[in-house]
Amino acid sequence: MKEKIVKKIEIKQSETIKGKKLKKNAFQERLAKEELAAYKANRIAATDPEYKGKTKLQVKMSGVLLALLGAIMGAYATVSIMIPSGLTYGGITGLARMVQNYTGWNYSLTYYAFTFVITILVWIMLGLKEVKKILLLSVAYPGFMLLFELLDTKLLESNDTFLAAVFCGVAFGVSNGLTFKAGFSSGGTDSLAKIIKFKRLPHIGINDITFVINTAIVVVSAVVFGINVMLYTIITMYISMKVGEMVMFGLTDKLIELNIITEIPDDLKDYIINEIGRGLTSSRITGEYTGEMKKQLKVICSPREGFLIKRFLAERDPQSFVSVFRVNSVWGVGRGFSDIREIDN
Structure with missing residues (x-):
């Protein structure tokens, strides 16, 4: 009798463990599917011919009209x-x-x-x-x-x-x-x-x-x-x-800080140093979600220069991740920076 009870308990425990494993596997499969769907969605968003409901032609034409409006104002x-x-x-x-x-x-x-x-x-x-x-x-x-x-x-x-x-x-x-x-x-x-x-x-x-x-x-x-x-x-x-x-x-500060994660860090580094004329720093970071190691670039620049960097990334690597911070003051040597010996106003 005892042996039968023990056997039943073991069978029940085995079924419970199997059930948990099945649930875990199902959860992992669902998570993997969600990750794949998110990845595909991001790829589509980056390469989609539509941008905010507009085709590439519409976006281009709106840019042309904006430029012509600017030309009219300047000419006048x-x-x-x-x-x-x-x-x-x-x-x-x-x-x-x-x-x-x-x-x-x-x-x-x-x-x-x-x-x-x-x-x-x-x-x-x-x-x-x-x-x-x-x-x-x-x-x-x-x-x-x-x-x-x-x-x-x-x-x-x-x-x-x-x-x-x-x-x-x-x-x-x-x-x-x-x-x-x-x-x-x-x-x-x-x-x-x-x-x-x-x-x-x-x-x-x-x-x-x-x-x-x-x-x-x-x-x-x-x-x-x-x-x-x-x-x-x-x-x-x-x-x-x-x-x-x-x-x-808009009414923003004279300096901004960009933290950039991109698939083309070397190309971006060359662009920032050689064309924009700014220095920058880099560090190795790990994405905890993917476990992937990447290089993060950090640069302090003017809003105009930040716009140039954004345009460069939009053309070369639209999946880049950029965080922008307003900078009140920078003490050091550089364009727009304050001399560390001076008192900030």
Whole structure:
């Protein structure tokens, strides 16, 4: 009798253990299926031709329209505010103004000539891929200026130079912010800076080269138009920079920290160091969910530079994981950083 009871207990325990194992296996199978489904969903999300309910064509067209809107605003500010007020600006705009001042040539056609030359240089030096980024605005921007010249538009009734400088700065800022946000370039001094960097000064960042070119144009404008106009130009460019950042990133801090996990850490590292001109650090991390080890990159940069990094990753590795933190202040040596010996305001 005892043996029968023991046997029954053993059978019951065995069935219980088997049941638990079956449940465990079923749970593991379900978990594995869920993980596979999530993986497939992530892959589809990364490569899907639709983005937030829009096809690639729709996304591209919305970017083109945004860039054209920016071009219209910039062209209107140039023809209707800047030129009638006797002001100037940096970049190709400033070069065209100086040529116009000495020759009397039509401003828009002069601008067209400069953009045409730059487009040809970019094609020869950097290839067709870079030309595609600047072609739209190289054609549209001066085209809109010609249109506003024919319409003979003028915004300000009085000759208030300071007001004109402020409004120019706001309009140029919105224009630059919209075109940059749309992923296009006007083909100005930033394209020249790229050529100089990749052909002559690979160790210097594009932003630094662009700054030097624009500074040189502004300084020369003091000789051509006078010191007062140069000072007004500095005001316009400063307002333009700040408004452009607001359009692209909202009312955010001047520095952000990016923590990046990507499948292309080496490519991203080269891009950040060589093209953006920022330093960065890396560390080995382990994903506890997958148990996989990866390299994490950390960089502190401006919001504009963060936007460039985001665009780079969106094109090369859309499955990247990036966390963004606002940075109040950084003490150290670097662009936008505070000297550690100084007192923060």
